[in-house]
Amino acid sequence: MDNVYALYKCRVLRTYELTDDVRLFLFRFENPEIAESWTFVPGQFVQLSIAGMGEVPISICSSPMRRGFFELCIKKAGRVTSKIFELKPGDIVGVRGPYGNGFPVDKFEGNDLLLIAAGIGMAPLRSVFTYALDNRWKFGNITVINSARFGKKLLFKKELEAMRDVAEAENIRIIQTVTRDPDWPGWVGRAQEHIRHANTKPEKSYVCVCGPPQIYTDVFNKLIEHGYDPRKIYVTLERRMKCGVGKCGHCIAGSSTFLKYICIDGPVFGYYDIISTPGLI
Amino acid sequence: MRYVKLTEEKLYDFLEKLKEYGKLYAPVKISDKFYDRKEIENVEDIAFEYVRTIMPAKKFFVPPKEKMFDIDIENGEYKENVENVEPFVLFGMHACEIVALRILDAIYMDEFADIYYASRRKAGIIIGLSCLPDEHCFCNLRRTDFVDIGFDLFLHELPDGYLIRVGSPKGHKIVDENPSLFTQVTQKDIDAFREFEEKRQKMFRCYGSFDNIRYLLELTMNDEFWDEEADKCLGCGNCTMTCPTCRCYDVQDIPSIDGKEAIRIRFWDSCQFRSHGLVAGGHNFRPTKKDRFLNRYVCKNSYFYPLGTSYCVGCGNCTYFCPAGIDFLGNLLKVRSVGEAEVKNG
Ligand SMILES: Cc1cc2nc3c(=O)[nH]c(=O)nc-3n(C[C@H](O)[C@H](O)[C@H](O)COP(=O)(O)OP(=O)(O)OC[C@H]3O[C@@H](n4cnc5c(N)ncnc54)[C@H](O)[C@@H]3O)c2cc1C
Ligand code: SF4
Ligand code: SF4
Ligand code: FES
Numbered sequence: 011m012d013n014v015y016a017l018y019k020c021r022v023l024r025t026y027e028l029t030d031d032v033r034l035f036l037f038r039f040e041n042p043e044i045a046e047s048w049t050f051v052p053g054q055f056v057q058l059s060i061a062g063m064g065e066v067p068i069s070i071c072s073s074p075m076r077r078g079f080f081e082l083c084i085k086k087a088g089r090v091t092s093k094i095f096e097l098k099p100g101d102i103v104g105v106r107g108p109y110g111n112g113f114p115v116d117k118f119e120g121n122d123l124l125l126i127a128a129g130i131g132m133a134p135l136r137s138v139f140t141y142a143l144d145n146r147w148k149f150g151n152i153t154v155i156n157s158a159r160f161g162k163k164l165l166f167k168k169e170l171e172a173m174r175d176v177a178e179a180e181n182i183r184i185i186q187t188v189t190r191d192p193d194w195p196g197w198v199g200r201a202q203e204h205i206r207h208a209n210t211k212p213e214k215s216y217v218c219v220c221g222p223p224q225i226y227t228d229v230f231n232k233l234i235e236h237g238y239d240p241r242k243i244y245v246t247l248e249r250r251m252k253c254g255v256g257k258c259g260h261c262i263a264g265s266s267t268f269l270k271y272i273c274i275d276g277p278v279f280g281y282y283d284i285i286s287t288p289g290l291i
Numbered sequence: 292m293r294y295v296k297l298t299e300e301k302l303y304d305f306l307e308k309l310k311e312y313g314k315l316y317a318p319v320k321i322s323d324k325f326y327d328r329k330e331i332e333n334v335e336d337i338a339f340e341y342v343r344t345i346m347p348a349k350k351f352f353v354p355p356k357e358k359m360f361d362i363d364i365e366n367g368e369y370k371e372n373v374e375n376v377e378p379f380v381l382f383g384m385h386a387c388e389i390v391a392l393r394i395l396d397a398i399y400m401d402e403f404a405d406i407y408y409a410s411r412r413k414a415g416i417i418i419g420l421s422c423l424p425d426e427h428c429f430c431n432l433r434r435t436d437f438v439d440i441g442f443d444l445f446l447h448e449l450p451d452g453y454l455i456r457v458g459s460p461k462g463h464k465i466v467d468e469n470p471s472l473f474t475q476v477t478q479k480d481i482d483a484f485r486e487f488e489e490k491r492q493k494m495f496r497c498y499g500s501f502d503n504i505r506y507l508l509e510l511t512m513n514d515e516f517w518d519e520e521a522d523k524c525l526g527c528g529n530c531t532m533t534c535p536t537c538r539c540y541d542v543q544d545i546p547s548i549d550g551k552e553a554i555r556i557r558f559w560d561s562c563q564f565r566s567h568g569l570v571a572g573g574h575n576f577r578p579t580k581k582d583r584f585l586n587r588y589v590c591k592n593s594y595f596y597p598l599g600t601s602y603c604v605g606c607g608n609c610t611y612f613c614p615a616g617i618d619f620l621g622n623l624l625k626v627r628s629v630g631e632a633e634v635k636n637g
Contacts, residue, residue: 011404011406011409012406013371013373013406014403014404014405014406015359015360015371016369016371017369019367059369061362061363061364061367061368061369061544061553062362062364062544062546062550062552062553063544064542064543064544064555065542087571087572088571088572091571102366102367103367104367104369248570249568249570249576250567250568250569250570250576252540252541252542252557253540253542255402255403255405256398256402256403257398257399257403257405257538257540258539258540258541258542258557258560259537259538259539259540259560259562260539260541260560260567260568262562262590263576264589264593265509265512265589265593266504266505266506266508266509266588266589266590266592266593267505267506267509267593267594268593269589269590269593269594269602274402274403288509288512289589
């Protein structure tokens, strides 16, 4: 029997500052067989292990179409993530996964796609977005709303900015918006206030929302107000995680009639799951 | 199902024989009030009348603390520490404890199988034993008072011995290899078995259906009496440690002094501890004692799909071992029928 907690060796190829406290890491699997076979669904996460420090759950933020490589976008938040920030190209880390259900991207095909991110929430949505770009013909119009408090805190700001012109020609709309930055030349206001500027047709759109759970109710209300179908709205959730595989019990959430393991039943949940389960958000 | 009889005179021979199949563990009396499952030298030390042990049987499969990996920090190498577990026999497992093990089996082995658990589970031989409830038991309400699978042999007490149900190939093997220990079940034994079951069914604290409890609980979460109950709680975690199905664990890397090596260990954790829901940045998903108190009620009463039971098997350990005297069943009965908590019939 294989050990589910065993780690694959991965080499850091590149690190890149996204903001003052968020960094993008590009990894490659050391073992060529794993590199070739390892794949994932956008919205899934890995357990990243720093020997002698511990493991942390991190969403994969690249497209699964790129075999053997993957990217993680990591915010310096505490003990382990601070150690991760010391990594340099060439260093080795341990990785296991992918875990979680991920977004039902197969169902998304043939529909428009509205991605709404706040803060670090852009990480998993960037995976959905790049996946959709790699399979552009499978999707209709696409809008990405990327929000943060300040311009300098917007994740993937340059990457998204750089493709804005091409994007319009490809029926892709990019809205980068900030709430508290008077110097920001672009859109202002919270993410949900820009749902009305999306190029997606409400009746035939799938929506993915990722950000602090406090914004979810407000975003839901706005989406429904604009005619988006509640059955096609998905969010991702976060909890403390120790195992990622449904064993350690740390990520259990919900109520006595809907108890869920965020690590295996989630982290992606549908609108109706959320509203019928006290304690989930 | 295959049935055989073990007569009273052969009981100790049988227990002695079990040692040949693996290291024998069984409940023994360790003080006035308490029993624990210990390795057995002398089979006459075994306590048959015990209701509960201070540590549930999960300790044999999920030890309170275990090393998962030896880590070579410099080279980023992780060497797994999976023991080769020698066969062992757990004698005297009650029905609820066996269901509890099956719940752990489903958690640990159905999906993303856990090799540490599986290697111990494979080595364990489970010998069930019938029991009579005390005032904290409510396995009848949880429908875990009688178990169909998950044991190798199950002994049902008779006036002059035991009626044994044979539940697995290992169980058949034990019976086949020791024909002199067993006899055929007679009509008298069947009558005695029925009588025992009837007597037992009349001894529970409470009757009726408990399947709606998770909905009633959800609907009464804001009732004031939960504040009072949560106020009494010390947050000690005894309830989860002694629960046969609670299995939350934490993981930690412990580096050596020179920083070149480390071990990765996991150890029992409890949702009653503040740190359980704490994440980076200081946010806590269960910041108040009431959140943590209710979390256990929510978790234990929710539906466990693989088995069609709840996560709680109704053993009563959490009440028995609670230093604050919080009555788990009593609280659930309040939820079920506020005002007439002690519904007894039959
Ligand atoms: C499904 C999922 C996806 C995530 N994706 C990302 C991502 O793409 N980028 C990113 O920067 N962060 C992500 N996080 C959050 C990230 O896991 C935490 O910031 C990280 O665990 C903090 O660890 P630390 O040791 O630096 O912090 P400390 O506060 O020192 O935490 C100590 C330990 O507590 C646990 N822990 C603390 N915070 C969290 C948390 N929020 N979630 C889970 N466990 C926690 C970890 O086991 C950690 O090692 C994700 C979390 C989850 C659950
Ligand atoms: S054993 Fe009793 S006092 Fe201790 S945490 Fe559980 S309910 Fe609270
Ligand atoms: S919650 Fe209490 S009664 Fe239920 S299985 Fe756990 S210890 Fe036993
Ligand atoms: S992270 Fe361990 S059970 Fe979900």
